[in-house]
Amino acid sequence: MSDAKEVTDSSFEADVLNASKPVMVDFWAEWCGPCRKLSPILDDIASEHADKIDVVKLNVDDNPATAAKYGITSIPAVYVFQDGEVAATSIGAKPKQVLEQEFAQFL
Secondary structure (H helix, E strand, O other), X not given: OOOOEEOOOOOHHHHHHOOXXXXXXXXXXXXXXXXXXXXXHHHHHHHHOOOOOEEEEEEOXXXXXXXXXXXXXXXXXXXXXXXXXXXXXXXXXXXXXXXXXXXXXXX
């Protein structure tokens, strides 16, 4: 479905919280239509801005502990983590230009 790296409850700390550069996390689920629509947009952002930010995906159905920890109640939810903390959030499927504006400081 996507080129983005899958992260899990067990790999989240190493892959996201301890990352040396900002990480954009796509909280998604297989059954979520808007999530499927957002996926290629995030793939584009990942390839265009790979030098500045990593983009990963976390399936909320398969990894409920991380989703619960960050209060994910609506998907798709895109969070940017920097230095182990949530630095920015975006809820819902949005056009690429809107996401790039919302996360401009990280791209």
